[in-house]
Amino acid sequence: MGIQGLARFIDDHGAILTDDQFRNSKLVIDGTYLYHFLYFNSSVDQQHGGDYDDFEDQVCKFFKALRDCGIEPYVIIHGGSDFSDKKFETQLHHVQSRINTANSLSKGLRGSGLLPILIKQVFKQVLSSLKVPFAQCIFEADQEIASLAERWNCPVLSNNSDFYIFDIQAGYLPFSHFKWQNASTQRGSSQRYIPCKRYTTTSFCRYFNINRQLLPVFAAIAGNDYVNLNKMETWIRVAFFNRLLDWLARFQEQQEALDSVPSLIGHGKNNMDSALQALSLSIETYQLQPGCLERFFIKDKAPDPSHLPDHLSVLPDWTLLPLMKGTLSSSIIHILQLRPVIQGVQVEDPSLPSGNNTSRPIRQVVFGLLLGERREVEEYDREGINLTSSMVKAILPTAAPHAVRLEVFLETLGVSQSTLNGIPPHLGLPVAVTYYWLRHAHLRPDRPFLQALLLGLVYGELCRQRKSQRGMDQNMNGNTHTGTHNLECINKVSEVQPMTPLFFVYQGL
Structure with a gap:
């Protein structure tokens, strides 16, 4: 922190x-x-x-x-x-x-x-x-x-x-x-x-x-609850740092300094043992240990499961490499540890329910896949302008044995395979999620809103196609002219025949 x-x-x-x-x-x-x-x-x-x-x-x-x-x-x-x-x-x-x-x-x-x-x-x-x-x-x-x-x-x-x-x-x-x-x-x-x-x-x-061995002691004391730098005026904080560093200059070893902490902090004996224990734990966080990142970058390998700390032992082996590559959300770590999950904050009308409520049924399925049925996850989200918590039940979906991943995905979103016919494969997810959103959002989006979303989707696809044609090298070489690029994409919107099925996916909603 x-x-x-x-x-x-x-x-x-x-x-x-x-x-x-x-x-x-x-x-x-x-x-x-x-x-x-x-x-x-x-x-x-x-x-x-x-x-x-x-x-x-x-x-x-x-x-x-x-x-x-x-x-x-x-x-x-x-x-x-x-x-x-x-x-x-x-x-x-x-x-x-x-x-x-x-x-x-x-x-x-x-x-x-x-x-x-x-x-x-x-x-x-x-x-x-x-x-x-x-x-x-x-x-x-x-x-x-x-x-x-x-x-x-x-x-x-x-x-x-x-x-x-x-x-x-x-x-x-x-x-x-x-x-x-x-x-x-x-x-x-x-x-x-x-x-x-x-x-x-x-x-x-x-x-x-x-x-230099005393720097972790300096950090541990400065970050301790008994000190609470956040409530200090700037000049008081500066004076505290100077006093603490002058005090540390008397010592050569960490333990020597820790043994003298009671005289520095001056709190009662009842609290001193817990304070010293907290300081020792804080000092440990600054000790450099062999890490797992070099193995990942050089060999493209995840950490050895046997070397995981106790609190990460709940992670299945198959999740480790996708987590480190960023293809799996880190939120699953909290879910598997049965820790609270905090929902994202966005600009929206605070008098209406949180926009995160719309995706709650999807999260319930994710919880079910990770934890099984009859489990609950504590979620934090806003209610009005206040942060509140609630318990959300995990739901384990039913799916046919074949093509299980696709079946679970479509069942969760309430979308049939036929709904996606004619849609380019890489746009299947945004289209299916938009379909789900239209059916679950509160308040229900009106037609101009939907049209604007679809136009943005088409515009983004055209920009993506043109960017992939040019290659990312132009960005790296500083030759990208955003205004010209955007104008070209807008001019291409009239050439959207391959994308036409997008505009008919949502009929009947």
Whole structure:
């Protein structure tokens, strides 16, 4: 979750960060922070369900800048998560905040920080199109990212202040100082580089005169419940960091510092044992362990099931590789662990039921396939503008023995095979889902809404066809002219004979 205020504290001590001309190197990228950063720093629309086209352009431009500089990216997307009660409570607080933001946006008021609900899926699709190696990490991702970077002797690109603590020899590149849009050419050569600032634990520890083994102790104390940096004024937080670092400078070993924590915190004996235990657990999260990502990227293999932590032992072997490739949603991890599932937040009329209610029957079938019948999953979703939870029953569908997967799919959506006759195979899913949506949505969509959706589907298909003809190289080479491209697609809408069956699929609804 990061350490509140640490990034600013380090920025204010400018000598810790060193200027760097980054080029010709592997780079391990925190993918979750990357798609947040690219979406919110490109002034894209947040009120109308997601500006995915502009977002795709930003992603393409970013990776083109890297490749122009000889940088070999490896993207890690968060999939698993810490299942502690503390982090879950924090997560619920963030979700309620997003509901409040969505409510403001739905009324035309200002708001920021709301990602569209399909952004992660779109991000993975664009990475696949660009042939950028990526993994969806089924463990807590920070430790895996740091472990891979240390193994490959390359830096990490992120905006997570936890990477100020991991002892990565090649360092950490904060997004806020990574000027990828200002790539430059070295004097006297054609070599391009990205101006940035690089952080290393060596520079931090030298500046504050502490042993690098004590950095995890610093992070554990600063992130402890007894400290609660979130409620501190900035100047108090800075004073606290300075005092804590001065105190740590007295010690050489972690255990020596931990033995002296009671005198620093000053809480009663009854709470001290639990506080020390929490500190020890927190320190362990910053210890680099052999990870599974190198095996995945080099050998295309999932983690050895026998090496999975206890809380992931519920995952069937066949799910591991699809989860890491991102072809299976990471939400199945929570479902199989019987943990609560939090539904996405989107801009919609808060006086109406959540749009997620429409897909609940589909989720019930997914729960049934994963858990069997007579099980329930706790779901969190909005009711009005409040986050509430409810228990959702799992339903196991019946299906004929032959073509089981297709039968389950069609039965779940209530669509017959004949409904999809004449539809291009790769459009079967969007058409079937739209058919399902029309029958289950509240309020029922009117005809102009449906026509607009179908026109968008046809437009998207034509754009896809033209883009595949050109190849993604034009995006990578910076030759894409979005306005001209869109106009060409619009002009092609009159040539939609192959798509005509789409307009007749929904007759009789």
